[in-house]
Amino acid sequence: MGVLENKARARTFYKYLSKVYDQINPFIWDERMRDEAIAMLDLSPDDRVLDVGCGxxxxxxxxxxxxxxVYxxxxxxxxxxxxxxxxGKFGDVRYHLGDAERLPFKDNSFDAVWSSGSIEYWPNPVDALAECRRLTKPGGKVLIVGPDYPNSTVFQKMADAIMLFYDEEEADRMFTEAGFEEFEHHIQQSRPGSPRAITTxxxxPE
Structure with a gap:
């Protein structure tokens, strides 16, 4: 388990990162990547959507x-x-302080659950994925964006020490154990040489 797959450490990390997060984020996860992923959800204006790890x-x-x-x-x-x-002042976002592994909502509350850049900090990702599934209505979508596992052995060792990085095989295992039967993975990248994201x-099921 990586050093940031710990809730207390992750909170401390983001206490300082929040000051520059919006400046750093586009180098890893930009608007084009975000919009491509959102298009996969095929949303309607009246859909209820939860953003887990909204940052x-x-x-x-x-x-x-x-x-x-958006919640x-x-x-x-x-x-x-x-x-x-x-x-927050516009009333079209409802914010909740909470934990991805114990989401404070009733079963079947949302048409879609989204999470980008959060799964890598979850100590128990299968539990959190199962929570996302619990909250989603039958026929609804769950979309998760996480860091793809590096190809380089050196970067693999660094990744393992920091947080959760995973490949498609590991994603298959996590989503299956969380109770999903139908899912697909997409690799996204902001530019050649930049870190890759794995979007699932x-x-x-209906």
Missing amino acids: TGFATEGLLEHVDT GLDQSPHQLSKAFEKF IATV
Whole structure:
């Protein structure tokens, strides 16, 4: 388990990262990648969407171009504070401080659950994926974006020491253990040589 796959350490990490997150994020996860992933959800304006690990609101902003209201959840009060500064006053985002492994919503609450740049910090990703599935209505979608496992042995060792990086085979295992049966993976990258993202979209059975 990587050093940041610990909730307390991750909160401390984001306490400081939140100050520069919006400047750093586009080098890894840019608007084009975000919008390509959102298109996979095929959203309607009245869909209820949850953004798990919403951070400072980068994905939330993109989701609001497609739906009327987004529910944002994050374990970092510092990240949520930044997000609230952007969107909280407009009433179309409802923020919750919480844990991805114990999501504070009823079963079948959402048409879609989205999470980008969060799974790598989850100590128990299968449990959190099962929570995402629990909250999603039958026929709804769950979309998760995480860091693809590096090809280089040196970078693999570095990745393993920091947080969760995973390949398609590992994603297959996690989603299957979380109860998903229908899912597919897409590799996204902002530019040649930049870190790759593995984007998985899963459908909850009718």
